[in-house]
Amino acid sequence: MSGGVEVVFHGAAGTVTGSCAELRWAGRRLLVDCGLFQGSRSLERMNAEPFAFPPKAIDAVLLTHAHIDHSGLLPRLVGDRFAGPICCTPPTAELLSFMLADSARLQEGEAMRRNRRRDRADEEPVEPLYTLRDAERAAAATRTSDVGQWFEPVPDVRARFWNAGHILGSASIEIEMGGARLLFSGDIGPVVTNLEPPAAGPSGVDFLFCESTYGDRDKEEMSAAVRRERLGAEVVEAGRQGGNLVIPVFAIERAQEILADLALLYESGSIAPRPTFLDSPLAIRATELFGRQHLPGTRDGALFRHPAFHYVEDTVESMRLNHVSGAVILAGSGMCEGGRIRHHLLHNLGRSDSTVLFVGYQARGTLGRTIVDGASRVRISGRDVAVRARVARIEAYSAHADRRDLLRWIAKREPVNGAVFLWHGESEALEALRKATEARHEVVVPAIGESYLLDPATGAHRLKTGDPAVAAILSGDWQNDYADLAVNLKRDIQRIEGEAARREALRQMRHILDHFARQHPGSGHDRSDGKKNGYRSRHKAASR
Numbered sequence: 001m002s003g004g005v006e007v008v009f010h011g012a013a014g015t016v017t018g019s020c021a022e023l024r025w026a027g028r029r030l031l032v033d034c035g036l037f038q039g040s041r042s043l044e045r046m047n048a049e050p051f052a053f054p055p056k057a058i059d060a061v062l063l064t065h066a067h068i069d070h071s072g073l074l075p076r077l078v079g080d081r082f083a084g085p086i087c088c089t090p091p092t093a094e095l096l097s098f099m100l101a102d103s104a105r106l107q108e109g110e111a112m113r114r115n116r117r118r119d120r121a122d123e124e125p126v127e128p129l130y131t132l133r134d135a136e137r138a139a140a141a142t143r144t145s146d147v148g149q150w151f152e153p154v155p156d157v158r159a160r161f162w163n164a165g166h167i168l169g170s171a172s173i174e175i176e177m178g179g180a181r182l183l184f185s186g187d188i189g190p191v192v193t194n195l196e197p198p199a200a201g202p203s204g205v206d207f208l209f210c211e212s213t214y215g216d217r218d219k220e221e222m223s224a225a226v227r228r229e230r231l232g233a234e235v236v237e238a239g240r241q242g243g244n245l246v247i248p249v250f251a252i253e254r255a256q257e258i259l260a261d262l263a264l265l266y267e268s269g270s271i272a273p274r275p276t277f278l279d280s281p282l283a284i285r286a287t288e289l290f291g292r293q294h295l296p297g298t299r300d301g302a303l304f305r306h307p308a309f310h311y312v313e314d315t316v317e318s319m320r321l322n323h324v325s326g327a328v329i330l331a332g333s334g335m336c337e338g339g340r341i342r343h344h345l346l347h348n349l350g351r352s353d354s355t356v357l358f359v360g361y362q363a364r365g366t367l368g369r370t371i372v373d374g375a376s377r378v379r380i381s382g383r384d385v386a387v388r389a390r391v392a393r394i395e396a397y398s399a400h401a402d403r404r405d406l407l408r409w410i411a412k413r414e415p416v417n418g419a420v421f422l423w424h425g426e427s428e429a430l431e432a433l434r435k436a437t438e439a440r441h442e443v444v445v446p447a448i449g450e451s452y453l454l455d456p457a458t459g460a461h462r463l464k465t466g467d468p469a470v471a472a473i474l475s476g477d478w479q480n481d482y483a484d485l486a487v488n489l490k491r492d493i494q495r496i497e498g499e500a501a502r503r504e505a506l507r508q509m510r511h512i513l514d515h516f517a518r519q520h521p522g523s524g525h526d527r528s529d530g531k532k533n534g535y536r537s538r539h540k541a542a543s544r
Helices: 041-048 074-079 090-116 132-140 224-241 254-268 281-291 315-323 341-348 367-372 403-412 427-437 468-475 478-494 499-519
Strands: 005-011 020-025 028-032 060-062 086-088 142-144 151-154 157-163 171-177 180-184 207-211 245-248 276-279 309-311 328-331 355-358 377-380 383-386 390-393 419-423 451-455 459-464
Touching: 020 171, 028 151, 028 171, 041 468, 060 151, 074 090, 074 132, 086 090, 090 132, 090 142, 090 281, 180 451, 207 403, 224 245, 224 254, 224 355, 224 390, 245 341, 254 276, 254 281, 254 309, 254 328, 276 281, 276 315, 315 341, 328 341, 341 367, 341 377, 341 383, 355 367, 367 377, 367 390, 403 427, 419 427, 419 459, 478 499
Parallel strands: 028 060, 060 086, 086 142, 180 207, 207 419, 245 328, 245 355, 276 309, 276 328, 355 390
Antiparallel strands: 005 020, 005 451, 020 028, 151 157, 157 171, 171 180, 377 383, 451 459
16 A cells, blocks of 8 residues: 555644645645634644645645635745645636735734734734735746646646636646545535536545535525525615624625625615625725626626725725714625724624624634624624624525535545545534435545545555644634633623622632642643744634
8 A cells, every 4th residue: 555645634624724635645745725724813823833744845736716714824835935836727816816915914914913912012022924925926836727627736646627616716626646536625615606607526536525614504595586685684674773784704705796696686676775885905806806707697797886885995994984874894804803894893793783794604713603603792802892783694695515515516426436535624514424424435534634545446544643732722722711701701700799709709710720820830832822932923813
């Protein structure tokens, strides 16, 4: 078995972000994706850890799509001496040209903001994870191939892209190397979508690597028309309450689908037009690109030019939205991890007349997930915020296939001669999809750090187990638990009657903390809490 292909999982195993897998064969080394971890602060700190491989030894990157959890570490990879091509579809390359630059500006801006925060004045200065120059170099390294076109990323290895139906340019990747035929799903899109054709792929592969984001749930089935009606009902209800309808959106695809549906609702007279603001420079750039793609679902971009739509570029104009009511405000990021949505949440979560509508997946540990799960208070940029706004959700706008769709997609790839690897999912989703798949296939659910030898004749053979420290981070995050305690602490203490009893409660809490500090001494900068030197910033996690 020594001559087979080896696969190593560096991310998106046991979690939905940080997508990265390494393929090794005959001295050749490829990456499939190189994405940012997003979620809890401990998870995101993994972005600053040294790569588990020497970047200069990687020959090429095969990129499924432009979302930051799949592409967001490419600038750092290039900054650490990776010099090969980044292979992707033409639309993905065009998206990366401004998405990576936007990510770098967020990194640099976030580092400056965190360094100015009074609550971390005694901590080490934060440095950006990478710079705008790194992002520009990564975007310049892209090499494009059309869907269905075979290409050689390195000698004796060939690959081709298949449409994944997730976002503009998204692809599954078929790879032939070392006598094995592999298929990486990337992110698979849902059956109901306005803008993308359905996912496709080859059959009869040896090893199938399938995402599992919604592997544990069947979303409510509805047509595009019914989904649009549901959105219209939320707009009407928000208007009836008198406040704003705030929608956290992913800049690519979700923002454009929501705008297209709102335009159709306004045009048809189903609902009265409302002032509608897209407050995201990145989403605005993406919308311009969508308008040039001649997509039937946008009427060649005409729907994006509805007179009710206002595109907010500069920060001053964004801040003016603090004083509006009765508006629809779309802003990124989709999981409330950074960008202008956090500013709008600061000004609308505490308003009982406002509505926050979630239309995409919310990963564990993110601010969006915290709000969706019913938190009464959250912490945003060092400030405690009460959640008084109405919180609503329309899952039909998610860019991910649900359990039914994933099982259909897997069935169309059969026969799978070797094994099905399930990744890019949280533990519950992975376990549910494993149970639904194992009767027909050898199923592997890898962990971060695990490696396998792939033999088409005998299956997958584990060579190395995962990192237990990473597994502990994926199972929970002390900082999110701390944030939940901190935002409610004063109110909880006030529930105790009597000054003396309150002080005694605080004394006992201090005693417990001192006891654990003596029993489990540490530097205060362990793996889950960053490094004392060389610490870098990441996109913001939930409740902080």
